Amino acid sequence: MKRTVLIACTTALLGFAAVASAHHSAVQFDFTKQVPITGVVKQFRAINPHMQLTLQVTDAKGTRDVELEGHSTNNMYRSGYRKGMINAGDTITVNVAPPRVGGDGGYVVSATTAKGEFFGMKSSRLADAAKVQATAEGR
Amino acid sequence: MNIAALRGVIAGSVAAAACLLLSAQGSAATPRPDFTGVWTNAGAPGIGGATRAAPTPLPFKPQAQARVHAFEELMKPTGDSPGGWCLGYGMPGSMLNSGGYPMEIIQRPDQLTIIYEAHGETRHVYLGKRNAPQADRVPGRNGYSSAHWEGDTLVVETDNLVDQVDQRYAHSDQATVVERYHLEAKPDAQGRRVLVADMVMTDPAFYTAPVSAQKKWAEVPNGRLLPYECAEEVWTQHLEEMAKKAGVPVP
Numbered sequence: 001m002k003r004t005v006l007i008a009c010t011t012a013l014l015g016f017a018a019v020a021s022a023h024h025s026a027v028q029f030d031f032t033k034q035v036p037i038t039g040v041v042k043q044f045r046a047i048n049p050h051m052q053l054t055l056q057v058t059d060a061k062g063t064r065d066v067e068l069e070g071h072s073t074n075n076m077y078r079s080g081y082r083k084g085m086i087n088a089g090d091t092i093t094v095n096v097a098p099p100r101v102g103g104d105g106g107y108v109v110s111a112t113t114a115k116g117e118f119f120g121m122k123s124s125r126l127a128d129a130a131k132v133q134a135t136a137e138g139r
Numbered sequence: 140m141n142i143a144a145l146r147g148v149i150a151g152s153v154a155a156a157a158c159l160l161l162s163a164q165g166s167a168a169t170p171r172p173d174f175t176g177v178w179t180n181a182g183a184p185g186i187g188g189a190t191r192a193a194p195t196p197l198p199f200k201p202q203a204q205a206r207v208h209a210f211e212e213l214m215k216p217t218g219d220s221p222g223g224w225c226l227g228y229g230m231p232g233s234m235l236n237s238g239g240y241p242m243e244i245i246q247r248p249d250q251l252t253i254i255y256e257a258h259g260e261t262r263h264v265y266l267g268k269r270n271a272p273q274a275d276r277v278p279g280r281n282g283y284s285s286a287h288w289e290g291d292t293l294v295v296e297t298d299n300l301v302d303q304v305d306q307r308y309a310h311s312d313q314a315t316v317v318e319r320y321h322l323e324a325k326p327d328a329q330g331r332r333v334l335v336a337d338m339v340m341t342d343p344a345f346y347t348a349p350v351s352a353q354k355k356w357a358e359v360p361n362g363r364l365l366p367y368e369c370a371e372e373v374w375t376q377h378l379e380e381m382a383k384k385a386g387v388p389v390p
Contacts, residue, residue, distance in 0.1 A: 027218030048369045049223065074240065074256065074365040 029097040029107040037106070038093040039066065044086045048072045053086075053094070053108060068096060070108030071121060079110075080119030090114035172291050172322050174251065177362025178334055179241040181327065181355035189235045189338075191353040193308065203309065203345040210304045221305050225369035227260035229280025230297050231316050231338055232306050235354050242356070243364050251286065251293075256364045264295050278312065293320040308350055314342035323355075332358040 039055030042065060051070040056063065071079070086092060092113050096106025110120020181190065199207060214220070222228065228237055233255050240256035251264040264284040265271070276283035282300035286293055297316040303309060316338060323333040333355055340350045382389045 045372075045375070047371045047375070048367055049225065050372065052372070072367070074367055077365060 026107060028100055030100045031097045031107070031109075033098055034095045034109065035098045035106060036093055036095050037066065037068075038091065041086060041088050041090045041092060043088065046073045046076055046081065046083075046086075048074065051076060051108065055092075055094070057104075064104070066104045068094065068106055068108050070094075070096075075121065076119065079121050080117075081111075085113045085115075085117055085119070086111070087114075095120065171248075171288060172293075173246055174244045174293070174320065174322075174334060175246045176332075177241055177243045177359040177364060178356035179359050179362070180239055181333055181357040188239075189352040190355040193350045193352045197308070197350060198346050198348040200345060200347055203311070206304050207309050210309075222258065225258065225373065227258040227280060228255075229260075229303050229306060230262075230282050230300060231308050231340055231352070233260045233262070233281055234318065234336060234338065235352055236307065240367070241359060241362060241364060243362075254364060256367055258369055259367050282316070289319075291321060294318070295320065308340060308352070309345065310340060310342045311344035313344045314340055316340045327357055329357070331360070334358070 037055060037057060039057040041053070042056050043052070043054040045052040049072050051073065053068040053070065055066045055068060057066045070076070090113065092111055094106075094108045094111045096108050098106045110118065112118050222238060227233060237255040237260070238257040242256065243254045245252040245254075249266045249269040251266075253262040253264065254260070255262075260281065262281050262284055264286045266286050266288075270285045271283070276299045278299045278301050280301060280303060282297040284295050284297045286295040288294070295316075295318040297318070300310065300312060300314050300316070302312045317340075319337045321335055323335060327333050334357075336354045338352050338354065340346075342350075379389055
């Protein structure tokens with residue numbers, strides 16, 4: 001399903017933003033990169049200042065739970081997310097800014113739901129955001 | 140009363156009425172602008188920060204510079220910020236930045252209420268007799284704001300701020316902020332009203348000179364702020380920890 005992706009807050013990605021994590025800072029993620037991760041939703045919370053997502057991922061490293069965080073509820077809604085789009089048990093794909101230090105995890109900047117719905121952010125610090133958006137919208 | 144006196148009374152009444160009418164027309168000719176509405180950052184949507192930032196380096200006094208440097212060094216490894224811990228920006232950060240989220244202004248003749256979506260920070264700006272006596276003003280991160288009109292410009296003066304080294308424009312509790320709000324004469328390219336605030340912060344304890352910046356917002360037609368509960372994550376985690384210690388599932 002095509003979904004219009006709204007331009008939203010980029011300051012969440014800049015160290016000084018209000019939507020920095022209550023426990024981490026977005027500064028720990030590399031927003032010049034996007035890495036797709038597909039997995040089964042074990043837990044999802046659309047909350048402020050950060051959404052929280054646990055995906056069960058199976059890849060060459062094996063099967064494990066990957067803890068992710070992302071934008072605020074407000075910015076998710078402004079970028080197309082709506083209640084009920086992500087549920088436990090769904091298989092979804094998220095694009096994340098990976099941790100600068102490597103390893104699992106990341107900051108979710110966009111997602112494609114089990115029904116193929118897309119929502120995501122466009123950031124001045126994401127050089128390929130427009131490309132990702134266009135791809136997700138089938139353009 | 141003779142005729143001459145009566146004519147005098149009539150003439151005087153007519154003149155007084157004319158004066159009142161002219162006065163009323165004069166007032167009607169310069170109505171106060173109504174800032175009521177939802178406003179988002181002008182220019183690139185969702186991008187916070189001042190439209191015109193203060194020139195850098197900021198004119199810190201040495202002791203203030205040392206404190207700011209120490210704070211920045213402390214935050215550097217994690218990039219933590221007050222907002223990251225669900226604490227509002229405080230002035231002038233709430234006005235200049237607020238994470239790029241929109242704000243709503245509700246205007247009455249004697250009070251403006253400004254709600255910043257991020258953290259639900261709220262400022263009450265009082266005019267005239269609505270103002271509290273100085274002794275009754277409670278210090279805080281957004282201070283106490285009083286205002287008056289100068290033509291079609293609303294001049295807001297904020298004092299009773301607390302020391303905030305964690306601000307982009309750090310300041311002491313001696314800081315005062317003056318904001319001058321006006322609407323641009325012409326709408327922007329999208330036909331939206333544009334609200335401009337010119338800010339000057341003075342702080343003899345922190346700065347050797349005033350700090351000036353400008354912020355612009357564009358009106359969001361029929362806009363609505365979204366709720367911004369921020370402490371929910373902390374509470375949820377605390378609840379989970381309590382349940383874990385108690386050996387019970389989260390209720």
